Amino acid sequence: MDFVNLNIRHINLDSAVKKLIKSLLCDDAETLPEKRDLWEIIEDMSMDDFMLLKRNVYFADFLRLFGVEFSPSAVACSESKDNTESVGHVDNSGNDKNQSAIGSECSSDLGLIKIPSLLTRLDDLILPNRFSKLVKRLRNISSSHASFCLGETLGDLVSLSASDIACLPGVGSSYVEVFKELKILANTGDVIDVELGNFSPSDSEINLGEVDTSNMRLCLGGVDQKFTKALEKYARYIGAEDLAENLGDILSFNQNELLALPGFGAKVVDSLIEFRDVVRKEIESILAGNINYQNFESSLISPKVFSEASIEKIEKILLEDVDNFFDRIEDDEVDIAQKRWGFVEDKQTLEQIASNFDVTRERIRQKESKINNSFIRHLRINPKIMWQLIEPELSSSFSAKFKDVFSCFTMEKDFYDFLGLICGQTNLFEYVYPELDRTILNTLFAENGAPIHLDDIREYISQLDLSEIRSIDNAIQFLEKRGVLLIDGENVWPRQLGKSEASACVLFNHEGGLPWLDVARLVNANGYSRTDIYEDRLDNEAFKLPDHIYLAGKGVYKHTRFIDVESISLDDLFIEVMEYAESDRRDVFHLMECYQASAGLQAYDYFIIRHFVKNFGEDYGFYFDGRSQSDSVGLKKGFKNITQKDVIIEAMNRSERPLTKTAIANLLKSKSSNHAAFYLDALIEEGKVVQVDRMLYTTPSCAYKDIVVDDYVVEIGRILHQFQIPIEPSIIKEELNNRFLKCYSKYFYASIARLYARDQGWFRKHSLYSIKEIPFRSLKAAIENVCNLELSVNDNIELLQKHVAITKESAAIALANWRNSPGL
Known part of the structure; x- marks a missing residue:
């Protein structure tokens, strides 16, 4: 490179190198070998220490000894020679008046920084403000953290290592850099002459039309305080709290326009124009690629949004x-x-x-x-x-x-x-540690057994819409830490249910029912209940949950989910009972006599009829007494039949939002969620109510008021013809949300399919729909028929999807529930 000429000031080179090495090795000079070259010293530095070299005054002095001139260029860098001659160096005499800036900082502490004796007490130190603030911060930490001792003198302070300081609470990188600077100065004993450099903004104009500032935000923390008052004045004038989001206004500052503003004098305007030029210079550096503001390398401009x-x-x-x-x-x-x-x-x-x-x-x-x-x-x-x-x-x-x-x-x-x-x-703090009712999930486990998939828990809690729960996952974590839940992977088990809820949870998985002793043993062995159920005698409290448990034989109990409610009409059932009561002409009669006299009632198991009469009889004018092994039924005198279904329909039409089963139960005299479930099933079967989400119900007119329902029926039919196999509603959700640009749940689409299935000639088995006969009675039955526990989840999903159209996500959840079913 013949066009490059070097001008090396050899007379100061030896001194500058020694000072540079001393500053680099001030922490660990004792551990170094006797001989090594300068590159080995640099190579051993951490990346953070290497990046701090640009703030090392001795490194700057060392580099200034090398003047560079590019001779044949038309734009010869005469400035380089001038600068080489103008810069000074740092030595111990204190007589050299050459100036050296400390780091990249434009210090407001003009003049000399004279480092006193290392024996100087910290109370007596007189140093620039940045060093004083460092000492004060370290003193505060020393007084509140017994593990850190600052000492009493300057020597005690600089004897600490940078790593000792960096690990302290409340000490950021700026304090660490100030400490390293103080340590260098103290260990070399220099007197530094610091002069504030003159800022000379670029004369080149920024083409604002080419600068995209839409994602740029002014960092007020990086604004020199000399501009603060002028900027605050302008912010007040435009009615802004500050100018952080007004970078475009700042870049377009015009001196004449600012002077025309009321109350804006020359001093304020000059300050605003100077600040505009500072911002423009920063943006020039950003555009040139010298600063990556999106990585927060700029102290003046930060991104509003970053990926x-x-x-x-x-x-x-x-x-x-x-x-x-x-x-x-x-x-x-x-x-x-x-x-x-x-x-x-x-x-x-x-x-x-x-x-x-x-x-x-x-x-x-x-x-x-x-x-x-x-x-x-x-x-x-x-x-x-x-x-x-x-x-x-x-x-x-x-x-x-x-x-x-x-x-x-x-x-x-x-x-x-x-x-x-x-x-x-x-x-x-309450967001992270929410205080909530620990029984919040008891009903869910009583209705659905255990384990329950974690996503189902999240969905259930979200639909409760409780104001005290701002983070569902934190609420679940709260319950887990307090022993209410046991979470293993994606599955959740209960740990503090009431006795009857724990019994229902166990019975959920036993279609044939269980004797009371077996229920007690399973509950106790699984640890589902807060307190153990008696095993030496019948614990009546453990089976008092009529919404989910019914007596199915002598000493045998079943979960109510195994009652085929779709085949039972409560109205028809109680008409049979009423006809018997009228023919018998007695106010009180035995239910078994009524059952044996009615062919309609004998179509069902006696204990199912007993369950309905016991728990729904009052709504139809009957009362039940099952004491002393005798099931007696009496007529309520003066009873006036109030249609509970009409109450539900009216409430749904009045409500702006769909209702939960709990809200519907509160409308009934019995307040029973089981009663609500039976009425809902009947109303859904009659086409008067639809289920629009996992736990939400409303009338068709309310549910479909924002859509053209006929279009959705046509599309569902198209999907059924397209697949030619039973379809689970997750597929309908995926297809129609994309088709209509909506975000409805699969329950919403299932409600349309169920409501119109009969008219369209579609077949339905629980949650499955098809244009052909469905060979499975439910999705769970399909899994039991085609899947294999020995295969992986992905293999089973592939098997299932050959027989049922279902999304991978829904299939994975269904398979997880199947794998965790008792007895598998």
Whole structure:
């Protein structure tokens, strides 16, 4: 490269290299071999230490000894020679007036930095503000963390290593860099002459038409404080809280237009124009590829939205922002912030802080509000985006992921309160640790047995729509930690059910029913109940759950799910009972006599009839007495039949939202969810009610008011003809949500298919639909017929999909429930 000429100042080279090496090895010089070259020293440095070289004054002095001239170029770099001659070096004499900037920082502490004796007490140190703030921060940590001892002198301080400082709570990278700078100066004993460089903005104009600033946000924490008052004045004028989101306005500042604004004098306008040029220069660097603002490399401009950021990256940015904010505010404001947040120091009340400052509580409250608002405006990641990043990770394990920030707090609640501040949220401690009724899932297990798939648990809780639950997964974790649930992979078992709910949970999987002793043993062995069921005698409390348990024989109990409610009409059943009562002419009669006299009743098992009369009789004017082994039925005098179905229909039509089974049960005199279930089944069979989600019911007119239902019926028919095999509604959901650009649940589409199946000539078996006869009585029966426990889940899904059209997700859940069924 003949066109490059080097001008090396040999006279200062030896001194500069020695000082550079001493600054690099100040922490571990004792461990080095006697001989090594400069590259070996650089090679052993960590990446972080290597990146900090640009802030090392001795590295800068070393490089300045090498002047570079590009001779044959038309644009000869005469500036390079001038700069080579103008820069100075650092030595120990203190007489050399050449100037050297410390790092890349434009220091406001003009003049000389003279490092005192290492024996100087920390109380007596007089150093630039950045060093004083470092000492104060370390003192606060030393007073509240017994494991860290700062010492009393400057020598004690600089004897610490950078790693000792970096691992302390509340100490971010900016403090570590300041410490390294102090350590270098103290160990070399230099006097540094620091002069504020003159800012010379580029004369080149930015073509604003080519600059996309839509994703750029001004970082107020990176704005030089000399611009603050002018920017605040302009923000007030345009009615903005700050100018963080007004980068376009700043770039388009025009001096004449600003001077024309009322109250804007020359000094304010000059400041705004100067700041505009600072921003333009920063954007020039971004456009040139020197700064990646989307990776938060710019202290002045940050992205509004970014594709991804690790929790570690977010934490690092946050700690740097806290450090930067504390550097910019007064010491008393730092004290108030730390004590109100519980950051590094113990949290204090407004009264305690007011007493320390000898002011009123209200004055401290005002200061705290101002500090917090200012802090939020100084964050590089705005609260809305911060919440979007943190919320998916927010659980009881989050403190371990955010461990450096968490270590700054003594109390976990203070940590979550601080997260709430930076995310614009409240009560995040309750978000992570929700207080809720521990019996919230008891009915679900009584109705569906165990285990239940985790996704079904999530769906159930979401449809309860409880205000105290803001995070479903945190609610599940709360129940697990308190021993209410046992979670193994994707399956969930109960641990603290009531006796009767635990019995129903066991009976769910036994179609033939079980003797009471077998039920008791299974409940106790599985640990489903809070308290064990008696095994030495019949525990009546364990079987008092008429919604889910009925007596099916002498000492034998069954789950009500095995009653074929679709084949039973309650109205017809009680007409049979009424006809017998009228013919018998008695106010009280034996149910068995009635049963034996009625061919209609004998079409069903006696204990099913007994169950209906016992639990539904009052709605039809009968009362049941089953004491002393004798089932007696009496007529209620003066009973006026009120149609419960009409009550349900009327309530659904009045409601703006579909109703849950629990809400429907509350409409009935009996308040029984089992009664509600039977009425719902009857109304669905009559086409007067449809199920639009897993637990939600309404009338067809309400459910389909926003769609042209005939179009959906046509599309469902097309899908049935397309597949030619039984279809599970998840397929209909997938097809029609794409077809109509909707997001309805599979239950919604199943409700349409069920309502119109008879008119369209479709076949139905439980949740399966087809244009041909369905060879399975249910989806579970299909799985039992075609799947094999020895095969993998994926292999079984492929087998099942040859016989039933179903999505992989729904098939996986159905297979998981089948695999975990008792007896398999």
